[in-house]
Amino acid sequence: MRESIVELYSQQYGMNLRLEDITDCDGCRANDERLFSGCLNCEIRKCAGKKNIENCAYCNNYACEILKKHFLLDPGAKTRLEEIRQYC
Numbered sequence: 001m002r003e004s005i006v007e008l009y010s011q012q013y014g015m016n017l018r019l020e021d022i023t024d025c026d027g028c029r030a031n032d033e034r035l036f037s038g039c040l041n042c043e044i045r046k047c048a049g050k051k052n053i054e055n056c057a058y059c060n061n062y063a064c065e066i067l068k069k070h071f072l073l074d075p076g077a078k079t080r081l082e083e084i085r086q087y088c
Contacts, residue, residue, distance in 0.1 A: 009038065013073055028055065044070060057084035 002022040009015045015038060025036040028045045039045055043066050044056065053059055056067050062085065063071070063078070071078040 013038075055081065055084065057081040058088055 002019050005022050006017045006019060009017050017038070021037050023036060024034050025039070028039065028042075028048060047064075047066065048055060048059070051059060056062055056064075062081070067081075
């Protein structure tokens with residue numbers, strides 16, 4: 001599983017990860033205990049934390065420029081967030 005994650009992140013985000021970089025993660029709302037190393041400096045995660053929202057689907061500024069850039073890398077994220085927004 002970790003190998004497929006390393007490959008996916010390399011292809012989709014251009015990140016050069018090692019197997020040991022892939023750790024258990026409790027999600028974007030987690031503190032630093034069990035958080036994927038690639039998320040420590042994530043602009044989207046920081047913004048959601050400042051606004052104290054679960055994710056971008058709940059943001060009054062949806063979809064901001066930061067998120068639009070992310071959608072170019074991960075179109076599936078847009079689909080998932082828009083599904084959530086239907087129930088907000």
